[in-house]
Amino acid sequence: MTQINQDNVRETWATRVGVILAVTGSAVGLGNFLRFPGLAAEYGGGTFIVPYIISLLILGIPIALAEWGLGRFGGTRGYNSTPGIFRTVWRHKAASYMGVLGPVLPMMIYMYYVIVQAWCLGYAWMYLRGTIKAETPEEAQATWGQYVGGGADGSALRLTDTPVLVFAIICFLINFFLIYWGIRKGIELFCRIAMPALVICAIIVLIRVLTLPAHEENPHQNVINGLGYMWNPVAQAERLAPGDDNVEKLIEHAGDAVVLIHSEGDEEGITLEALEIVNRERFFEALKLSPWQIEQLRVVDEQRFEVPHEPDALESAYRDMFEVDNDLPAPAEMQREIRFQRMAEPFEGRVVLGAERSRIYIEVEDDRAEFTAPGFFASMANPDLWLAAASQVFFTLSVGFGIIITYSSYMRRRDDVALSSVTACAGNTFCELALAGMIVIPAAFVLLGVSVVANPPSTFGMGFHALPAVFTTMPDQVFGFNVHEEWGLSPGHAFGFLFFFLLFLAAVTSAISMLQPGLAFLEEGLGLGRRASTALLATITAMGAFIIVLFSQDALAMDTMDFWVGHFLVFVMATIQVIFFAWILGVKRGMNEIDEGAELRIPRKYTFMIKYITPTFLLIVFAFWMTQNAPERIQALIDFPEGEIPVPLVSAFLIVWVFTLFITLTSIALRRWKRQEAAETDVSP
Amino acid sequence: MTIAGWISMIVGVGGATAFLLWCVYRIVSHPGSAGHLHSQVDIEPKDRED
Numbered sequence: 001m002t003q004i005n006q007d008n009v010r011e012t013w014a015t016r017v018g019v020i021l022a023v024t025g026s027a028v029g030l031g032n033f034l035r036f037p038g039l040a041a042e043y044g045g046g047t048f049i050v051p052y053i054i055s056l057l058i059l060g061i062p063i064a065l066a067e068w069g070l071g072r073f074g075g076t077r078g079y080n081s082t083p084g085i086f087r088t089v090w091r092h093k094a095a096s097y098m099g100v101l102g103p104v105l106p107m108m109i110y111m112y113y114v115i116v117q118a119w120c121l122g123y124a125w126m127y128l129r130g131t132i133k134a135e136t137p138e139e140a141q142a143t144w145g146q147y148v149g150g151g152a153d154g155s156a157l158r159l160t161d162t163p164v165l166v167f168a169i170i171c172f173l174i175n176f177f178l179i180y181w182g183i184r185k186g187i188e189l190f191c192r193i194a195m196p197a198l199v200i201c202a203i204i205v206l207i208r209v210l211t212l213p214a215h216e217e218n219p220h221q222n223v224i225n226g227l228g229y230m231w232n233p234v235a236q237a238e239r240l241a242p243g244d245d246n247v248e249k250l251i252e253h254a255g256d257a258v259v260l261i262h263s264e265g266d267e268e269g270i271t272l273e274a275l276e277i278v279n280r281e282r283f284f285e286a287l288k289l290s291p292w293q294i295e296q297l298r299v300v301d302e303q304r305f306e307v308p309h310e311p312d313a314l315e316s317a318y319r320d321m322f323e324v325d326n327d328l329p330a331p332a333e334m335q336r337e338i339r340f341q342r343m344a345e346p347f348e349g350r351v352v353l354g355a356e357r358s359r360i361y362i363e364v365e366d367d368r369a370e371f372t373a374p375g376f377f378a379s380m381a382n383p384d385l386w387l388a389a390a391s392q393v394f395f396t397l398s399v400g401f402g403i404i405i406t407y408s409s410y411m412r413r414r415d416d417v418a419l420s421s422v423t424a425c426a427g428n429t430f431c432e433l434a435l436a437g438m439i440v441i442p443a444a445f446v447l448l449g450v451s452v453v454a455n456p457p458s459t460f461g462m463g464f465h466a467l468p469a470v471f472t473t474m475p476d477q478v479f480g481f482n483v484h485e486e487w488g489l490s491p492g493h494a495f496g497f498l499f500f501f502l503l504f505l506a507a508v509t510s511a512i513s514m515l516q517p518g519l520a521f522l523e524e525g526l527g528l529g530r531r532a533s534t535a536l537l538a539t540i541t542a543m544g545a546f547i548i549v550l551f552s553q554d555a556l557a558m559d560t561m562d563f564w565v566g567h568f569l570v571f572v573m574a575t576i577q578v579i580f581f582a583w584i585l586g587v588k589r590g591m592n593e594i595d596e597g598a599e600l601r602i603p604r605k606y607t608f609m610i611k612y613i614t615p616t617f618l619l620i621v622f623a624f625w626m627t628q629n630a631p632e633r634i635q636a637l638i639d640f641p642e643g644e645i646p647v648p649l650v651s652a653f654l655i656v657w658v659f660t661l662f663i664t665l666t667s668i669a670l671r672r673w674k675r676q677e678a679a680e681t682d683v684s685p
Numbered sequence: 686m687t688i689a690g691w692i693s694m695i696v697g698v699g700g701a702t703a704f705l706l707w708c709v710y711r712i713v714s715h716p717g718s719a720g721h722l723h724s725q726v727d728i729e730p731k732d733r734e735d
Binding site: 020023024046049050053080224225227228230231232233398403404406407408410411414415416419420422423424425426427429430432433434437438509513516519520597599600 | 686687689690691693694696697698700701702704705707708709711712713715717721722723724725728729730
């Protein structure tokens with residue numbers, strides 16, 4: 001082979017590898033490593049995976065294709081924002097209003113995304129300085145709570161050693177500096193190095209997690225059980241044998257339900273302490289089915305409640321015991337003492353409260369009561385679960401909420417949209433299922449315990465608990481080489497810095513992508529220049545981000561925003577987009593648009609899915625969610641303790657305000673576009 | 686971990702890996718494809734200048 005040919009081959013391969021890295025790495029970010037595990041934990045681990053995979057196949061990929069196709073269709077007709085692009089598809093003023101969520105959603109997601117980005121930067125900084133304290137689960141939890149201001153509203157504004165507010169401002173300035181100056185080429189080159197580095201880091205962390213030894217005190221906290229929590233469609237718990245004299249660590253988990261514990265025996269019987277109930281309803285059901293009577297429930301302050309023997313009265317007695325009226329307290333608050341006595345006689349023997357497969361059982365000596373947990377199909381009947389799974393697919397693929405439609409509008413007709421979108425989906429899915437899914441929850445299960453996994457600190461918070469715990473376990477010696485002694489570097493700290501810093505970099509690219517749809521709308525809708533658009537966008541997003549930082553207690557403002565924007569509205573927008581593509585533009589015309597310049601021909605059988613299955617699926621889930629879950633979610637917005645700031649309501653108000661503002665701006669844009677079109681018609685011969 | 690869990694994990698992780706490898710194969714095996722593929726990162730938005 002000649003030198004020229006060899007150079008060409010090398011160049012071609014370099015281009016291909018570069019393209020693969022850019023396309024697959026483009027959507028890798030916080031959604032993969034932080035949001036996905038948080039949601040999976042929130043919805044019971046394994047029970048989340050099935051709806052997630054189904055949503056990926058029948059929602060994620062079809063809507064990704066539709067969005068890329070719609071964007072380029074509108075772009076070649078002169079529009080880059082969703083309201084403008086929808087106008088090219090349907091010449092009705094309602095079309096632009098239906099597209100208003102396009103610039104609004106990414107902008108509102110940015111308001112809390114930038115805070116998570118700041119968390120990553122702050123953690124990287126703490127690792128770099130060696131000041132992070134995450135040796136034990138308690139330390140990791142304290143570090144997290146202190147850093148993000150989880151203890152009280154306003155505490156994140158304090159200027160401590162690592163103030164989250166300062167990191168948020170730094171992230172905010174970096175994102176807007178990059179988008180204002182349009183330094184995309186540098187970012188692209190950077191991503192081609194940083195994203196593969198993040199994946200390599202994740203693979204090393206994965207190896208560490210898979211080789212973690214079982215927890216010393218609780219051997220059931222091992223990797224296999226951790227993987228089981230993540231992947232079992234209906235989780236299984238291993239039954240532990242009770243001790244001889246008393247019941248020790250009966251803790252078990254059954255799917256998302258459990259319990260347990262720690263107990264002591266005395267002459268009066270067995271006292272189970274620190275009973276933690278993760279799934280209240282199932283626990284009540286289990287108690288109701290027990291063959292023996294619970295005569296006395298005792299709380300730690302010695303206040304006693306006599307419990308009627310009628311099983312149905314148990315729940316009300318339980319409510320009295322914990323002094324609650326309507327809603328039962330959070331599991332963490334339910335650590336109390338329960339005393340079991342059998343048939344009014346002091347019980348001397350063993351009590352086992354545990355779970356096997358999908359059954360919860362209560363065993364008193366030889367008597368055993370079993371309660372069968374909801375089966376797989378019953379678990380799947382929760383519309384909230386499907387909404388969450390779909391929203392995660394949309395979030396992680398950056399589809400359904402106006403980002404891709406804007407970016408693809410800048411593409412040329414000969415550019416590929418088919419293989420590009422499918423490859424981006426593949427890269428994301430790999431990072432989510434094969435890396436994040438295998439790392440965060442199993443690590444949290446082994447190192448932090450089931451109670452942390454079953455009660456995630458917040459949707460994005462799980463990774464900030466589990467990953468530092470893994471980094472702490474990084475060995476100093478690798479293949480006989482002592483990194484700590486030779487280089488004076490703690491491998492855990494080095495990895496912690498590298499991982500969180502790379503996550504921060506990944507977040508920079510995503511954050512910029514979230515700002516671009518708003519920028520495109522303000523420029524083409526209002527005729528503003530880049531400077532004015534950037535300033536307006538910065539003002540609106542800064543107000544939103546400040547509210548998130550201000551109301552930092554338990555990340556309530558962030559979680560409220562993430563639910564109503566990141567779950568609900570993204571779902572609505574995805575539905576609108578697929579209907580526009582399949583029914584208004586027409587699926588045949590849409591597929592022809594995708595085929596233009598395509599490196600991958602989408603099989604025509606797929607049109608059936610895009611036209612019928614995807615929209616039907618979305619509408620069914622939406623209808624069920626509205627009837628079953630919406631009232632409860634809306635109630636949660638308006639229910640707040642007297643005298644306290646209604647944080648969920650403030651977050652909802654912010655969403656409504658931004659939405660109303662953009663509705664007004666869309667009406668201005670519409671008038672402007674009509675004037676422009678009228679002028680063009682007058683000029684044309 | 687149940688058998689269903691193992692199956693779910695193998696299908697999930699294996700499927701995601703196979704899907705990615707198939708996409709990579711498509712790009713590598715078609716000489717002209719690399720030049721036409723794009724992602725958010727390399728698309729240059731044509732913003733209005735001031």
